[in-house]
Amino acid sequence: MSSLSDQRLAALRERMAATGTDLVAIGPSSHMIYLAGLDPHGDERPVMLLVAPGHAGFLMPALNVDSARQKTDLPFFPWRDDDGPDAALADLLKASDLPANPSVVIDETMRADFALLLLDALPGASRRFTDDTVGFLRARKDDAEYRLLKASAVLNDKAAQAGFDALKPGITEEEVAAVIRDVYKAAGASPVFTSICFAGNGAFPHHHTGQTQLKAGDAVLIDIGGRLDGYPSDMTRVGYFGAPSEEFEKVYAVVESAVQAALAAAKPGVTAKMIDKAARDVITEAGYGDCFPHRTGHGLGIDIHEPPYMTATSETVLDEGMVFSIEPGIYLPGKFGLRLEEIVILRADGAEILSEMPRDAVIR
Template sequence: MSSVFAERMARLRAAMKQTGTGLVAIGPGSHMQWLAGFYPHPDERPCLLLVGPEKAGFLMPALNAEAARLHSDLPMFEWADATGPDAALSAAIDAIFPQRTGRIVIDETMRADFAFLLADALPVLPRAFTQDTLGLLRSIKDEDEYRRLKACALLNDAAMKAARAALKPGMTENAVAEVVRGHFSQNGGQPLFWIVGASENGAHPHHATGDRVLKTGDAVVLDIGGRLDGYPSDMTRMAIIGEEPEGYREVHAIVERAVQAALAAAKPGAKASDVDRAARDVIADAGYGDYFVHRTGHGLGIDAHEPPYITATSDVVLEEGMVFSIEPGIYLPGRFGIRLEDIVILRADGPEIFSELPRDAYVA
């Protein structure tokens, strides 16, 4: 196990001790990727990384075991299709969790049948999800994660510049999206998503980019993201085709003030709901509260959406090193939508923005 993953395992065990956790069970996915550096092909065959106070190992389908050993020196408790996983799981629990005391933390993203298999094997112990153990550790990024996120954000900036430079009347939303996808693919990244919403389509926060033709006077939402070196990016900017629609400048200014208010509220020790409230109050006070229809932000790490979530109801206390979006918006049905989104990492004195692109509307 490399020093990075050994250090993460040690941090997890410290969190387990602090929370009275006897066993952490992780399925194939981003939790396993973060802790072990890989995950096997995810299918219906039960596969778990089990972490106890002193030992850890994999419940592993036999057909994946040899490949998994190329990535990890942890013990493999193998099972074959002909025999099923029950005996291997029992052996893994005996070796890794012999005391059978304390609560079990279950990866909330694993398949339900994997979770039920584990629950049936340990039926009387209390259970929890990862929010105060592995999930909390993942939400606080280390320097290597910061470096990867920053690099992907800069690639995202370049993809946004390419898309904006290509904008012209007569293009379709899909044609703009193709510029975004092409830029990521041609520069070592993978495109993840591309929302291009012209005027009335931009009033739908999760508009499905289509064949709407851009025309003079359109306000265009550009929400794009990609992946580079295992980590994603996410950013939203606005563009105007020729001339801004009526009322656009006022609404853009309100959303910008909401971004600035949220940035000012984002401090270590603040609650996620404080940041949401700061943005939401600006928009509500301007008379557009009913048109801000989503949360203010979400975390970003291995996953494009992960904790912490910046919502009105979240009592999560923000900590230095957390990475999340600030993305208030106003959506006026039949007219246009405006969303301005930046990803930030929380420092001791407040948020550092990853993107280096201004939030001003680009005029094509």
């Protein structure tokens, strides 16, 4: 097992002690990647990592044991298709040495049948999800994670710039997306999403890139992300093909002001809802409140969307090391949509932006 896995399991056990947790059960998910560096094949065969104060081990289908052994030296409790998982799970629970009626944390991304298999084997257990254990740890990035996220963001800058540089009359959204994907692949990264929006398509916050052709007078929105060395990027920039309209320039100024307001509000000790409020107040005061239909941001780590979430109702208290997006937008149906997105890491004195690409509208 890597020293990183050792450190993270030790940190998890500290959180378990602080939260009165007897067992953490993790399915084949990003939580398992974070804790053990293992991403086993996930299908209908139950697989899970169980972490107790004095023991950690895997319930593992026998046909996956040899492959998984290359990534971890934690003990396996294997089971075969012709036997089923019940006996192996019972052995793993016995080794976990749990008290009666244990307090169990369940991976919220685990398959329901996996979770029920475990809970049925622990009658009387109380259960909750990972927010105050694994989720708590994952929300606070260490220096190694910061470096990986920063490198991914800088590559994303290059990909976005290539997308804007490719703009020409008649090019399709999909052709621009292909240029961007090639930048990721050339750097050894994998594309995760490429949302290229011309003209009125930008008014759909989650537009699916298609065959719309670029023409003079079109606004352009590029929201893209790739994955480099296991960590993703996510950024949105806007531009205009031709001389920008007065309306575009007006809306751009409002959204840029909203980003700046949210950045200024982002400090340790502030609740996440205050970040959303800072951005939303600017847009509402400018008369576009009904045109901003989504949250201001989401956390970013191993997953592109993970806690914390910058919503109007989130009471999450922000802490140093948290990484999240700030991405207010204004969407005008039939005209254009304008969203500006930064990924930031929270430092003691405020938000550090990971991207190095200016937010200025790109005019082509």
